[in-house]
Amino acid sequence: MPSDAAPKARLKYFLERATAFDPSRVWSFATQIAGEQGKWAPRTFVDMLIWAAFHDTGYIDYYESDFALLSRKERKTFMTGLLQHHLADALNDPQDVLLFENKIAFNRLFARYLKREWIDLEEVDADRLRAFAERYPAIIAKVPVGREGKGVFRYVTADVDDWVQFRADLLERGQRLIEEPIAQHPYLSEYCAGTVNTTRVSTFFDGERVHVLMAAQKFGRGAVSDQFTWGGFFTMLDDEGRSVGPGHTGKHKSRYETHPDSGTSITDFRVPLWDEVLALIDEAARVVPTVPYVGWDVAVGPNGPVLIEGNWTPGLYETRVSATGIRTGSRASHQPAIVASRR
Incomplete structure (x- = not known):
């Protein structure tokens, strides 16, 4: 081949x-x-x-x-890092990807899909920061450019005594984007209430149709992020948003048929409001047609899905046979993007 x-x-x-x-x-x-x-x-x-x-x-x-x-x-059915980066480089405009790379630029562009409040700390003083933060028991602070959840932090509002100093400390640490915390769907809270458990969906927009290339559900362990760097794991999803096997971290012998903390079944998991998730992503994927290959992170709230971010290099999510027994990867579903990258 x-x-x-x-x-x-x-x-x-x-x-x-x-x-x-x-x-x-x-x-x-x-x-x-x-x-x-x-x-x-x-x-x-x-x-x-x-x-x-x-x-x-x-x-x-x-x-x-x-x-x-x-x-x-069997190996030839799997996506690889090289192939994914090739698709991202071949299909996505090198300038317009900056709209996805910078979280503040992304929030501005995709504001209608976020469904949560946020502020740019460089545009508000300490009093406005305090007024924003005191509406919530906690706030989320993010470094505008970062990957794998490494630039995401959570602060309890009641712990802040000096808002002038707090604002200065956030800016010194580069945590310029401040967001309202996301309330997740009760079904997702059954798995891990302390972390927003997000859904990653990779898409390719061919100018007319948005193709879903891959979907995975991430689960947290109580930290501010569900990424692997915070102890999270994932399971692959089928076309109906259902788990196709046990969860794993991508590491050897990591296998979760149930969530290790809550005991809730991973193998029986299904993304709530899946049709609404797909509808949101279908709209969002058309906003920047010059960046057609994107990995979207979505959180499902009590009243519907909300967009968290878009990754112009979608991230490699594949099953692992030693954890799941599944011996087929997702390369076949990526064919619309692969074919387009050859043109």
């Missing part, structure tokens, strides 16, 4: 990997995989090199998608 990435993208990737090639790092991955999955390390090492050089598969992709346990045919 030929590569789904353009020859130029593959050549660039190959040269970058060749320049940065570190045999000891690859060997470390190979020995880890061999130990976890009962494989012979030298053979795994060679296999990783072949799939990196000729099949658009980085070492971390090989590990996290359990390629050592899959046949060649």
Whole structure:
């Protein structure tokens, strides 16, 4: 099967990997995989090199998608980091992606879909910050440009004594975007009430139709974010918004048939108000047609879905056979974007 990435993208990737090639790092991955999955390390090492050089598969992709346990045919059903980045670079306008990269710019552009209050701290003084914050028991502060939930913080309003100093401290830490906390649907609160459990949906807008390429449900563990860096995990979703198997973190032997804290079933999960989620995303995906390939984060509230952010590099979400038993990835559903990237 030929590569789904353009020859130029593959050549660039190959040269970058060749320049940065570190045999000891690859060997470390190979020995880890061999130990976890009962494989012979030298053979795994060679296999990783072949799939990196000729099949658009980085070492971390090989590990996290359990390629050592899959046949060649099964492996070719999975998306990889290289292919995803190729699609993002080929399809999305390099200037307009800044509208997604900066959360304040995103909030302004997609204001009608947020359904929550927010302020830019550089545009308000301490009194206006206090007036905003005291309407809520807690506020969410974000660094405008950040990934994986690393720039998201939660502050209890009652803990603030000096609003002038608090504002100055937030600005010093770069936490310029202040938002009203999101109230989530009661069904989602049954899983983890302390974290907003979000749905990631990747889409491609071909100028007429919005194609849903992949959907995953993320679950938190009580922290301000449900991202992996905060202890979160995910399960893949089918076309009806239902879980297709146990949750996992992408790491070996992470498997959650139930939420580890609440005990609520992950395998029986279904996104509430799924049709409304799809309708919101269908509208949002048409706002910036020059950025047609996006991974959307949506939270479902008591009265309907709200948009959190859009990621112009959607993030790689795939099942893992050692956690779920599922041996097929999502590359087939990405074909509309793959075909368009070749034009």
